[in-house]
Amino acid sequence: MRTPIAKVTPGLEHAKVVGFVHEIRDLGGLTFVLLRDRTGILQVTVPKKRVPPGVAEAVRSVSRESVVVVSGKIAATEKAPGGRELVPSSFEVVSRAESPLPLDVAEKVPAEIDTRLDVRFLDARRPRIAAIFEVRSAVLHEVARFLHRHEFVQITTPKIVAAATEGGTELFPIAYFEKEAFLNQSPQLYKQMMMGAGFEKVFEIGPIFRAEEHNTTRHLNEATSIDVEASFADQEDVMHLLEDLVSSCYGHVAATCADALGRGGFEPLDVPRTPFPRLPYTEAIEIAADGIEEPIGFGDDLSPAAERAIGEEMGGHYFVVDWPTAIRPYYAMPYDDDPSLCRAFDLMHPRMELSSGAQRVHDHEMLERQLVAKGLDPASFEFYLRPFRYGMPPHAGWGLGVERFVMTMLGLSNVREAVLFPRDRHRLVP
Ligand code: AMO
Numbered sequence: 001m002r003t004p005i006a007k008v009t010p011g012l013e014h015a016k017v018v019g020f021v022h023e024i025r026d027l028g029g030l031t032f033v034l035l036r037d038r039t040g041i042l043q044v045t046v047p048k049k050r051v052p053p054g055v056a057e058a059v060r061s062v063s064r065e066s067v068v069v070v071s072g073k074i075a076a077t078e079k080a081p082g083g084r085e086l087v088p089s090s091f092e093v094v095s096r097a098e099s100p101l102p103l104d105v106a107e108k109v110p111a112e113i114d115t116r117l118d119v120r121f122l123d124a125r126r127p128r129i130a131a132i133f134e135v136r137s138a139v140l141h142e143v144a145r146f147l148h149r150h151e152f153v154q155i156t157t158p159k160i161v162a163a164a165t166e167g168g169t170e171l172f173p174i175a176y177f178e179k180e181a182f183l184n185q186s187p188q189l190y191k192q193m194m195m196g197a198g199f200e201k202v203f204e205i206g207p208i209f210r211a212e213e214h215n216t217t218r219h220l221n222e223a224t225s226i227d228v229e230a231s232f233a234d235q236e237d238v239m240h241l242l243e244d245l246v247s248s249c250y251g252h253v254a255a256t257c258a259d260a261l262g263r264g265g266f267e268p269l270d271v272p273r274t275p276f277p278r279l280p281y282t283e284a285i286e287i288a289a290d291g292i293e294e295p296i297g298f299g300d301d302l303s304p305a306a307e308r309a310i311g312e313e314m315g316g317h318y319f320v321v322d323w324p325t326a327i328r329p330y331y332a333m334p335y336d337d338d339p340s341l342c343r344a345f346d347l348m349h350p351r352m353e354l355s356s357g358a359q360r361v362h363d364h365e366m367l368e369r370q371l372v373a374k375g376l377d378p379a380s381f382e383f384y385l386r387p388f389r390y391g392m393p394p395h396a397g398w399g400l401g402v403e404r405f406v407m408t409m410l411g412l413s414n415v416r417e418a419v420l421f422p423r424d425r426h427r428l429v430p
Pocket of ligand 1: 223
């Protein structure tokens with residue numbers, strides 16, 4: 001039985017540990033091997049004359065990042081990490097690492113992101129990177145738990161589809177036998193159709209594909225979206241759900257990932273306080289106009305510079321609400337009393353947009369009119385429109401990007417940090 005490194009305490013007499021060789025310091029008669037597993041680092045102290053000859057030999061020839069199995073006596077020492085060391089009675093190299101290493105795992109100053117992503121398996125051995133993915137896993141766990149607790153049904157919808165949902169320019173076409181098909185940009189149409197199926201509350205956590213041409217620090221070509229749709233709900237109901245979910249995820253990560261965050265050199269998380277402020281779009285563009293050089297007016301989308309200016313003013317998470325109908329998708333519901341505005345919202349982190357949502361159009365004729373107004377052909381949306389002719393509950397929902405959520409939670413500088421194997425304009429391997 002092996003002992004995880006974090007569980008090796010001075011109180012243990014003997015331990016068998018398994019890990020990667022993090023560092024080797026050879027002081028002549030004495031060699032220190034730092035051994036690393038996902039829970040921490042242990043100093044293996046090798047006094048060459050006092051260990052079995054096979055052990056001294058194995059330690060002399062081992063290379064950094066090799067996988068080793070080490071057994072021996074545990075002793076307390078103030079000089080080693082964690083206040084303990086292991087003096088080996090056996091030291092077995094299970095898998096030898098080539099040298100030089102393409103990436104220095106123990107290096108404190110990280111390499112360029114492209115170099116790191118090329119050898120992600122090595123990059124991810126670093127405690128900081130491992131912590132990011134532990135946090136991501138905790139977020140996804142909490143999302144599913146939270147939504148199940150709120151009686152949402154988890155669904156899985158097709159990723160090979162026949163129509164665009166979020167606009168035609170960002171589509172990846174694929175060959176599907178003799179037909180043209182696309183990779184889905186969002187489960188939007190399917191989650192709405194499930195409201196027509198009477199499911200009332202659904203969620204999906206799955207990939208979304210966007211053929212974004214631009215190489216930015218916040219766009220991926222394959223992202224992961226948390227999508228929610230709820231019947232008999234308006235935009236306020238689902239905004240409320242969203243802010244509670246965000247705060248719950250922060251709370252869960254703070255409670256369960258403290259060790260990983262500490263090992264990765266991250267600060268403890270501050271759980272954002274709810275409710276988040278609601279900022280009407282018209283006020284948002286006024287704040288932006290004061291803060292940025294470029295002109296901005298009613299009907300303009302918020303540029304990254306505008307988002308930053310508004311974010312600085314707001315300080316924490318906030319919603320931008322009541323958007324111009326003209327710049328939101330056809331499925332967003334216009335207000336009765338002023339159809340130039342609609343019941344759409346974005347959830348913002350001071351650095352960027354995290355989520356978009358809306359109360360949806362549930363009236364078939366209005367939906368058809370809005371499709372036409374956006375220059376789309378209702379005939380190619382027939383599979384989506386059909387449920388709207390057979391009893392469609394009013395409904396609302398949102399999509400939250402997992403990578404941006406984790407990126408902003410941990411203060412990462414690039415969205416690629418929050419996905420194991422990012423897909424961008426230039427990156428298709430590994
Ligand atoms: P939207 O297109 O705004 O809305 O996407 C929702 C959220 O998904 C994330 N996201 C991305 N993350 C990284 N790279 C990308 N290229 C990318 N594209 C989107 C963002 C964004 O806020 N159907 C609607 C949602 C809804 O109304 O329910 C939609 O897809 O965090």
